[in-house]
Amino acid sequence: MTAQAPAQTDGGIRLNGLIKTFRGPHGPIHAVRGIDVSIAAGETAALLGPNGAGKSTTIDMMLGLSKPDGGTVTVFGRPPREAVDAGLIGAMLQSGALIRDVSVRELVTMMASLYPDPMDVDEALEVTGLKAMASQRTQKLSGGETQRARFALAIVSNPELLVLDEPTVAMDVEGRREFWSIMRAFAARGRTVLFATHYLEEADANADRAILMAHGRVVADGPTTEIKARVGRRTLRATLEDVDPSTLACLPGVASAERHGDAVILSCTDSDQAIRALLERYPAARDIEITGGSLEEAFLELTGEPDDEVSELVAP
Ligand SMILES: Nc1ncnc2c1ncn2[C@@H]1O[C@H](COP(=O)(O)OP(=O)(O)O)[C@@H](O)[C@H]1O
Ligand SMILES: [Mg+2]
Structure with missing residues (x-):
């Protein structure tokens, strides 16, 4: 990737009083x-939030794909369409098929030709791990490879801002790991990245900041570590006799511990770590149950209203 003058990136992204209302069959x-x-x-x-929170709708307005009913969007001081046309924004949307019957290289080359200052096509293929599949027809790609090709299309314009809407949905664990490492390398070049996810773990591992959305509003916004501490705590319950709670509170991943009869209740900052440590040191622990860490609880706390369509906020 070649360095670009930072002058045109003044202002970052600004969303002011943004509103979008759709007409549904039963009202707005x-x-x-x-x-x-x-x-x-x-x-x-x-951009973190359960399904239906309004993440994609916000992103569509940010990319100039839909018009706000109220409020304004500027990207690097420009209206979204202008920023897109100037090659400043690369986007990977939630859905979208690849053109068929062309090779991966041909497709990426076509896309590159649309922009004023594109990345070298080989470099785009290289960083997205598509070099070995460059001559493959797009319809022969696996789900994960298709996502990587869509990623290559998003970065080949050499954008200042990369927008990714739930990019890892079709990927397996290994694919996700690779994907995020490419994304972080891209971000490390000083580029701006905004990605939507409904996984707290993805936000925590890959972003500096989490903007938590629910019901079309921002309900929390801050460093991911703070957001995680606020919404990510889980409770581990187990039956375990004769161990002092103060000892259990010192296990890795455990913030505090209480005892109720034969049961112990651990409040965990990292329940994966906690359960491993617990079983390793106290193999007699049984009837183990882990609850919490879901967006649903977080939203109940933050907004005082439940969300019917909330999905579990757990590691993918
Ligand atoms: N084109 C549309 N027409 C009608 N309703 C829509 C449309 N797009 C999104 N919605 C509704 O708007 C809300 C927010 O959707 P969306 O922005 O896709 O959420 P998210 O991306 O956070 O899952 C949902 O209730 C969804 O059903
Ligand atoms: Mg969405």
Whole structure:
């Protein structure tokens, strides 16, 4: 990737009073109900929220794909369409098929030719791990490879801002790991990245900041470590006699511990770590149950209203 002058990135992303309402069969659907967010150039931010929170609707307006019913969007000081046309934004949307009957290299080359200052095609194929499949027809790619090709299409314009809407959905664990490592390398070059996810773990591992959305509003916004501490705590319950709770509170991943008769209740900052440590040191622990760490609880806490369509916020 070649270095670009940072002058044109002044202002980052600004969303002011953004509103979008859809007409549904049973009345209006308030998908986005007034969002004010600024993302500085060079920042890596996660738009975190359950399905239906309004993440994709927000992203579509940010990319100029749909028009807000209220409020404004600017990207690097420009209206979204202008920023897209100038090659400043690369995007990977939630869905979208690849053109068939062309090779991966041909497709990426075509895309590169649309932009004023594209990345070298070989470099785009290299960083996305597609070099070995460059001559493969797009319809022969696996789900994970297709996602990587879509990723190559998003970065080949050499954008200042990369927008990714739930990019790892079709990927297996290994694919996700690779994907995020490429994304982080891209972000490390000083580019701005905004990605939508409904996994707290993905936001925590890959973003500096999490913007938590629910019901079309931002309900929390801050460093991922803070957001995680606020919403990510889980409770581990187990039957385990004769161990002092203060000893259990010192296990890795455990913040505090209580005893109720034969049962112990551990409040965990990292329940994976906690359960491993617990079983290793106290093999007699049984009837183990882990609860919490879901967005649902977080939203109940933050908004005081339950969300019917909330999905579990657990590691993919
Ligand atoms: N084109 C559309 N027409 C009607 N309703 C829509 C449309 N797009 C999204 N919605 C609704 O808006 C809300 C927010 O959707 P979306 O932005 O896709 O959420 P997310 O990406 O966070 O899952 C949902 O209730 C969804 O059903
Ligand atoms: Mg979405």
